Amino acid sequence: MFTPQGPTLRELAAQALSSVEHGYDLLAPKFDHTPFRTPDSVLDAVGGALRPMGPFESGLDLCCGTGAGMDVLAMLCDESVTGVDISAGMLAVGRERLRADGPPSGIGERGPSVAWVRGDARALPFGPAFDLVVSFGAFGHFLPRELPGLFAQVHSVLRPGGRFVFPITAPPRPSSPWYWALLGFDAVMRVRNALWRPPFVMYYRAFRLGDVQRELAWAGFAVELRALPEFGYRRDGSPRCRMVVATRGGGATPV
Template identity: 70%
Template sequence: MPATRSRTHLRARSQGPTLRELAVQALSSVEHGYDLLAPKFDHTSYRTPDAVLDATARALKGLGPFANGLDLCCGTGAGTRVLREVCADETVGVDFSAGMLAEAAASGPDGRERPDGGERPALSWVRGDAHALPFGRGVFDLAVSFGAHGHFLPEERPRLFAQVRAVLRPGGLFAFPLAAPPRPGTRAYWSLLGFDSAMRVRNAVWRPPFVMYYRTWPLADVRRELRAAGFGVTLHPLPELGLRPDGSPRCRLVVGTRLPD
């Protein structure tokens, strides 16, 4: 690793949350936990990597044009950069954590000028619950979500997908990257299995619950439930993020197209 990159990496780690702060967050509710973590969230591994955002933006540029865009569960706003690249009009970030939204508003991009000299779309932040989105019907052409899947239990997905469909115009897209699961027996497999198992034990003995799991969004189930909610589903490989040994992509962009009623 080059020296400059190493120093940057160490500096980011030093600015991140301490083990004690992470423990306090883990014993809180989801909303309060993210309020606590918000000031240091962008210095954790939980923030969506720029490589994923860049690959998503590339894929979406071939699927537009789009006018208004929604970043669902936007957190500190990293994903809104994708919408501001591909949407011509308004970009909205929605999240239920006031702390995360405050960080997004404080650190989000200012002004409306693109690097290429064009005009950026307007940007706004809204506090709201993804289970009951605070928008009218058919407001957006594109909805994206990054890194929030684990906060929704499998039984909550149909309601979530119905909410997203309601705020999209006919033909609008709901897009999110979905990584291929690690192969059984690998270090990543045991790591995610261990995390989910520990979280289930934590939620069985401690209140309030903290819902965050890594293995609850299998592609086959997600595709089936999107279709049941009224979406046509296509998959778009994100080759920039690498290939598995069998040549399949490590990550795909799942794209649900809102079908007519």
């Protein structure tokens, strides 16, 4: 939950009434003290599951924010690690954090180079330069109709055989308080966006595994699901959290 160093209710309200880009510029100095940052347990689980699949040469953290996923890539990539995000404020905090805290283990004298790039994930400013693309906690900012274009962009920046990897959690059951909390949050956001401009796109229940698999396949990926056993299993035996591994084939990106 929020820590004393996190944003005030007034600051959160100002963010929620802004655009996604400006809202995160406002939140950036306190973002790492909020529950919106991906937990270390998820980052560590994905990093551990990816390690046997590497090493990789060049990695991209899509919608990198303040760079939590960059630390994961630094442990996996030999040559370069790049973060791309639409928010200049989030990128600035990430750069400053790296300067203040020093590089994570894996980024050293002989470790990968690091770059922070301001850009829109729907129009990535790269060619096919990466072996690995990861993303953590960003997909709620994209409407379902934007997924085909988003995944085509990721496909276009991966080298043949490159992988697009991200965690996805199982949706809560209707008997869970979290089900109703997320339902209520999405309903509030829809009302807010119907009444206020600019819109702030953040919907927790819109990123569904079946839709994601279909759109990834359409974009030219071979899709594999891997359980992250650290988070346990539901009563029906299905994992509470999976890692999606989408591998680019040798063909061109669909247009």
